[in-house]
Amino acid sequence: LEPVMRAIKKQKGLKLKTVVAGSHLVANTWGDVERAGFVIDARVRMQKRGESGRAADAAALGRGVSGYAQVFDAMKPDVVVVLGDRIEVFAAASAAHVAGVCVAHIHGGDRAEGVADEAMRHATGKLAHVHFAATAKSAKRLLRMGELEDSVHVTGSPAVDGLKEIEAVEGGPSVLVLQHPVGGSDAEEERWMRGTLEGVKRWAGELLVLGPNGDAGSVGVRRALEGTATVEHVPREQWLRVLKGARVIVGNSSAGLIEASVLGTACVNVGPRQNGREKPGSVVDCDYGARRVREAVEKALAINAGRVRHPYGDGRSGERIAALLAATDWGAVDVRKRNAY
Numbered sequence: 001l002e003p004v005m006r007a008i009k010k011q012k013g014l015k016l017k018t019v020v021a022g023s024h025l026v027a028n029t030w031g032d033v034e035r036a037g038f039v040i041d042a043r044v045r046m047q048k049r050g051e052s053g054r055a056a057d058a059a060a061l062g063r064g065v066s067g068y069a070q071v072f073d074a075m076k077p078d079v080v081v082v083l084g085d086r087i088e089v090f091a092a093a094s095a096a097h098v099a100g101v102c103v104a105h106i107h108g109g110d111r112a113e114g115v116a117d118e119a120m121r122h123a124t125g126k127l128a129h130v131h132f133a134a135t136a137k138s139a140k141r142l143l144r145m146g147e148l149e150d151s152v153h154v155t156g157s158p159a160v161d162g163l164k165e166i167e168a169v170e171g172g173p174s175v176l177v178l179q180h181p182v183g184g185s186d187a188e189e190e191r192w193m194r195g196t197l198e199g200v201k202r203w204a205g206e207l208l209v210l211g212p213n214g215d216a217g218s219v220g221v222r223r224a225l226e227g228t229a230t231v232e233h234v235p236r237e238q239w240l241r242v243l244k245g246a247r248v249i250v251g252n253s254s255a256g257l258i259e260a261s262v263l264g265t266a267c268v269n270v271g272p273r274q275n276g277r278e279k280p281g282s283v284v285d286c287d288y289g290a291r292r293v294r295e296a297v298e299k300a301l302a303i304n305a306g307r308v309r310h311p312y313g314d315g316r317s318g319e320r321i322a323a324l325l326a327a328t329d330w331g332a333v334d335v336r337k338r339n340a341y
Contacts (some may be wrong), residue, residue, distance in 0.1 A: 001083055001106075001158065002036055002158075002236070003158045003161035003162060003317065003318030004081065004083075004158050004317070004318045004321050004322065005018065005318075006104065006278070006316035006318060007040060007158070007159045007319045007321065007322035008322045008325065010322070011322040011323065011326045012071075014322060014324065014326050015044075016038070017041045017075055017077060018033065018038050018039060018040055018041050018067070019040075019041060019042045019043070019044060019071055019075075019092070019220075020033055020040050020042075020043050020044075021043065021044035021045070021046055021064060021088045021091075021092070022044070022060070022064070022086070022087070022088035023045075023047065023088070023213065023214060025043060025045055025046075025047075025063070026047045026048075026049050026214065027177055027214075027232070027233060029233055030043070032235055032236070032286050033242045034321045035235075041075070042074075042075065044063075044064055044067035044068055044071060044072040044091075044092075045063065046060040046061070046063050046064040046067070046087070046088060046091065047060045047214060048060070050271070051151075052214055052216060052217075052218050052219055053099060053107075053147065054116075054183065054216045055214045056216075057087055057115075057116075057216060060087060061087045061089065061090065061091050064088060064092070064095075065090025065091045065094050065288075066095075066287045067096075067294040068087055068091055068092045068094075068095035068096070069095040069099055072095060072096055072099055072101055072274065075102060075279060077096075077266070078101075078102065078331075079101070079102040079103070079104050079129075079130075079325065079330050080092055080093070080096040080101055080102070080103050080104070080121075081104045081106065081321075081325070082103065082104070082105055082106070082124065082128075083096040083105075083106040083107050083158070084106070084107050084121065084256070085107075085110070085112065085114065085117040085118065085120050085121030085124065086117065086120070086193065087113065087120065089120070089124055090120040090123060090124050093105065093124045093127040093128060095296045096127075097127040097128075097335070097337075098243070099249045099264075100335050100336070101127055102129045102130070102318065102333050102335060103124075103127055103128040103130075103281075103326065103331050104128060104129070104131075104132065104133050104321075105124055105125055105127075105128035105129040105130070105134045106134075106321065106339060107121070107132075107133070107134050107138070107157065107160065108121065108122075108124065108125040108128060108131045108132070108133060108138065108142055109121075109122075109125060109131070109133050109137075109138030109139060109140075109141040109142040109145070109152075110134060110135075110138050110141075110276075110277060110278075111141075111275070111276025111277055112254065112273070112274050112275070112276055112277040113182070113272050113273055113274070113275045113276065114182065114183075114215075114273055115137070115181070115182060115183035115215045115216055115217075116183070117275065122145065125142055125145060125147065126147075127337075129151060129335065129337070130151050130153070130324070130328065130333075131147060131151055131152045131153065131335050132153055132155040132317075132320075132321050132324070132339075133153065133154050133155065134154075134155070134156060134157035134312055134313065134317075135150060135154070135156075135157075135278055135311045135312060135313075136154055136311070137278060138154075139152050139153075139154045143340070145226075146339035146340045146341055147340060148340050149340065150339075153315045153324055155313065155324070156312055156313015156315070156316065156320070156323050157258055157312040157313055157317055158318050158321070159258050159259055159312070159315040160257075160258065160259070160262050160310075160312050160313050160314075160315050160317060161315050161316065161317050161318050162315065163240065163259065163262045163263055163315060164315060166240045166241060166244050166263060167241060167244070167245075168225075168241060168244040168245035169241040169242050169245045170245070172187045172208075172241075172242050172245040172246065173206055173207055173208035173242065173245075173246060174203070174206040174245075174246055174247040175200055175203040175206055175207050175208070175246065175247065175248055175249075175297070176207075176209075176210070176243065176246045176248070176249040176250065176251075177197070177200060177208070177209040177210065177249075177250050177251055178197065178206065178209075178212075178249065178250075178251040178252075178253045178255070178256075179192075179193055179196050179212060179221065179250075179251035179252055179253075179271075180213050180215060180218075180221070180251070180252055180253065180268060180273060181212060181215045181216060181217025181218050181220065181221050182214075182215075182217065182223075182252070182271060182272060183215065183216045183217055184217050184220070185220065185221065186217060186219045186220030186223065187218065187220060188217070189217035189218070189219075189220030189221045189224075189286075190211075190220035190221065190223045190224045191219045191220075191224075192224075192270075192288040193220070193224035193225065194224045194227070195288050195289045195290045195292075195293060196250060196270055196288070196290075196293050197209070197225075197228060197252065198290035198293075199250075199289070199290040199291070199292070199293025199294040199296075199297065200250055200293065200297060201295065203297070206325070207232060208242065208246075209225065209228055209229065209230050209231070210230065210231050210232070211225065211230050211232040212229065213231075221322060239255075240259065240263065243255065243259060243260055243263055243265055244263040244264065246265050246267060247265065247301055248265065248266045248267065248268060248297060248300045248301055249264065249265055249266075249267050249268070250267075250268040250270065250297060251268075251269075251270055251292065252269060252270050252271055252273035252274055254274060254276075254277065255289065256268075256269060256283065257269065257274055257277055257278075257283055258278070258310070260282065260305070261280040261282045261283070261305070261308055261310040261312070262310055264282075264305045264306035264308075265282070265283055266282050266284070266300035266301065266303045266305040267283045267284065267300065267304055268283075268284050268286060268293065268296040268297050268300050269284065269285045269286070270286055270287075270288060270293060270296075271287065271288050273340070276337040278311050278312075279309045280309065280310040280311070281303070281308045281309070282300075282303055282305040282308040282310075283333050284299050284300045284303070292339070302304065
């Protein structure tokens with residue numbers, strides 16, 4: 001979201017208000033927002049530290065809807081801008097739409113299974129009044145879902161903005177591991193994570209392992225990581241430099257399919273979390289298991305990822321989105337949704 005936020009601050013006729021919620025408040029990464037030069041205008045507490053699982057996510061979603069509703073009632077925004085498919089996004093879009101506030105959705109129409117991510121992404125799309133699609137295929141999917149043609153814009157992904165200027169960190173790890181849970185039982189998630197760690201142990205001397213998000217199954221992933229040197233959080237600017245300097249990223253993060261493809265880093269995509277997402281030629285899919293992961297890493301290392309094309313735009317997404325936000329007469333937008341067919 002940072003490129004979009006910076007472009008909004010520069011765009012005549014727009015005033016940025018920033019609401020920080022969810023995982024930022026659990027992992028105490030909200031400081032990254034302030035260090036990037038943004039004022040935090042409100043906070044919405046959703047997840048509770050130490051609680052995880054599908055039921056905990058559902059409860060957090062409810063707290064999010066209530067919290068956002070209070071914030072929006074006080075803030076009186078013309079439009080609420082959200083990105084992606086997570087419960088923080090769905091909560092914000094739900095609160096805004098029901099309260100009669102316009103919603104603009106970035107990265108709608110994508111496919112990616114996650115835990116409950118794809119359903120929440122498409123549900124958020126149906127709550128949104130304006131769509132900023134990352135790819136032409138995603139835009140077509142939104143139209144097939146019944147969204148109005150003049151509400152759907154192909155802007156590219158803001159995750160791509162500024163990546164051409166990123167310089168690789170010198171002497172950094174060549175193999176990155178970032179595997180999030182997919183909603184399996186803790187025992188399954190532990191077994192799957194152990195398989196990935198076993199599959200990359202040949203590259204142990206050049207490895208960086210990152211901790212997972214807090215989705216259902218994260219307890220099992222963390223159990224598998226016990227005894228492994230793990231980094232919990234890397235600020236995005238530093239993370240991009242590390243990612244560019246690496247030869248391959250292993251796991252199931254969308255960064256392996258989007259940012260890595262732009263930065264020239266190959267990706268081993270493990271398991272079903274990103275099923276359906278558009279995948280450049282730098283991505284090697286594999287199922288869970290040490291042998292499968294090891295063979296996929298060997299295959300990925302042979303790819304010239306620097307010459308791979310991707311479908312996620314030209315790096316000017318933020319300015320396009322800000323311009324479209326400024327050009328829209330939000331007072332004239334009918335907040336009542338209707339299907340186009």
